[in-house]
Amino acid sequence: MQSVIKRVLMCRPLYFSSFDYIINPWMQTASINPKKALKQWENLVQVYKDLGITVEIINQVKGLPDMVFSTDQSLIFGNNVLLSRFRYKERQGETPFYAEWYKNHGFEIVQLPQELYFEGNGTMHFWNDKLFVAIGYRTDVPVCRYLQKLFPDIEVVQLHTRAPAFYHFDIGFFPLDDQTIFFSPDAYIPESQKLLKNIVPNFIPLTRKETEGFSANSIVTGKTVVRQKGNPTFGNKLAALGYESIEVDLSEFKKSGGGINCLTNILEMRE
Ligand code: ARG
Numbered sequence: 001m002q003s004v005i006k007r008v009l010m011c012r013p014l015y016f017s018s019f020d021y022i023i024n025p026w027m028q029t030a031s032i033n034p035k036k037a038l039k040q041w042e043n044l045v046q047v048y049k050d051l052g053i054t055v056e057i058i059n060q061v062k063g064l065p066d067m068v069f070s071t072d073q074s075l076i077f078g079n080n081v082l083l084s085r086f087r088y089k090e091r092q093g094e095t096p097f098y099a100e101w102y103k104n105h106g107f108e109i110v111q112l113p114q115e116l117y118f119e120g121n122g123t124m125h126f127w128n129d130k131l132f133v134a135i136g137y138r139t140d141v142p143v144c145r146y147l148q149k150l151f152p153d154i155e156v157v158q159l160h161t162r163a164p165a166f167y168h169f170d171i172g173f174f175p176l177d178d179q180t181i182f183f184s185p186d187a188y189i190p191e192s193q194k195l196l197k198n199i200v201p202n203f204i205p206l207t208r209k210e211t212e213g214f215s216a217n218s219i220v221t222g223k224t225v226v227r228q229k230g231n232p233t234f235g236n237k238l239a240a241l242g243y244e245s246i247e248v249d250l251s252e253f254k255k256s257g258g259g260i261n262c263l264t265n266i267l268e269m270r271e
Contacts, residue, residue: 002177005221007054007268009101010045013037013068014060019256021090024137024167026257037252041068044248044263047226051246056267058101064094069258070265072122072168073098081107082150084120087138091119110150116143121265122168127175129154130199134169136161157199159192170261172206174216176225180204180241182234184211210234214250217259228259 016037019029045055060067073094075082081102086092099109112118118139124147125132131151133144135158148156159173163186166172172187180202185193197203206215215234218227225238229249238245250259 002222003220004270005048005051005053005219005266005268006270007056007266008048009056009058009070009265009267010041010263011058011060011068011070013041015062016041016060016065016068016252019065021088023088023090024257025165026171026254028255032252032255034252040248040250040252041263044226044250044260047246047248048264051221051224051226053221056105058097061093061097064091064097066091066256066258067094067097068253069122069256069262070098071170071262072119073265074102074120075118075124076107076265076267077126077151079106079108080110082110082112082120084122085112085114085117086119087117112143112146116140116146118143119168122170122262125169125173125175126154127181128178131156132159132169132173133157134159134161134166134173137164137167157195159196160189162187162189167257168262170217170259171214171257172211172216174206174218176220176238176241176243182206182216182237184208184216186211204237207233214254214259217261219260219264226260228254 017034018032048055073084083099123134123139131154135141144156144158166187172184174182181200182204184206210231213231214228215231218225224244226246229247235245253259
């Protein structure tokens with residue numbers, strides 16, 4: 001079965017310049033070119049529109065540089081939005097603006113208890129009858145108990161992260177379809193890898209170079225993968241599986257540890 005994206009929410013990077021904080025190992029405090037970032041983002045929007053995807057837009061608020069990463073804001077299920085609770089105070093200010101957007105667009109907001117933190121699709125991923133949760137840097141085990149209650153028909157599967165570089169799922173984990181997941185062998189502890197191997201029919205490792213090139217930070221719709229520019233070997237692997245690639249350059253966003261998937265909050269799919 002091939003899922004096609006119908007509608008996404010993206011945040012226009014109006015103030016994406018330098019950072020004065022570091023909360024993941026990919027981040028750099030200097031050298032972001034805001035004009036270039038805006039251009040790269042606009043190009044991604046155009047790619048989505050050309051693929052027939054409706055792009056909803058929220059404007060970035062000054063002083064919240066990481067607000068551009070819309071996928072981290074929530075976990076969407078049907079018309080419901082489980083709002084994130086960011087671990088770092090530097091990102092907590094983003095939530096009210098997204099909450100407002102979701103409310104104004106007819107979504108029902110669900111919230112976690114105060115003491116639990118999680119970062120939307122950065123830390124979770126629905127896959128077949130499962131919900132994968134990346135435990136370690138941005139969410140923790142107690143969240144899983146809460147999620148299991150919220151989704152009684154879905155099996156919540158914990159994957160324990162092994163290094164801070166993999167603070168979010170989309171650095172070392174890329175589900176291509178309902179049979180195939182790409183993963184970085186450095187991302188999860190051996191027990192979690194074993195677990196995945198038993199669940200996933202095609203469990204394909206990414207090389208270190210592919211991982212560092214943010215190959216996993218891709219978006220798939222139908223038989224097309226929108227992926228970070230470069231990474232030719234990853235492109236070949238996708239082609240061998242019958243997928244076409246569209247390469248986009250998001251180098252400015254990588255300086256904050258983000259890429260294509262991070263900038264894309266999927267609101268609706270078409271089966
Ligand atoms: N600087 C941001 C952070 O550390 C980057 C988030 C990127 N999002 C993602 N899904 N990888 O929170």
